[in-house]
Amino acid sequence: MIRDPAWKNPFTGAVIAGGHPQNPLGRRWIGFWSDGTNWVGLHGTPNPDSIGHAVSHGCVRMYNRDIEELFEKVQLGVPVIVVP
Incomplete structure (x- = not known):
């Protein structure tokens, strides 16, 4: 669990800092x-x-407001089950 995570492009290695408005x-x-x-x-x-579109590398994208709320409600070790 990370607040304002940095993102590293898996193809080029370029990094976008956490908190940057273009960080995916x-x-x-x-x-x-x-x-x-x-x-x-x-x-x-x-x-x-x-x-809702297949635009990531396998992750589940959420609205920032929703992931911020979920982030405050879970802790490390909580089981995650993804159902297609």
């Missing part, structure tokens, strides 16, 4: 899976029109 992770990150190299999680987005 938005204001909060809640990771729930990793194979040690790749991560998947719930996160916000600066582009609310992208929600």
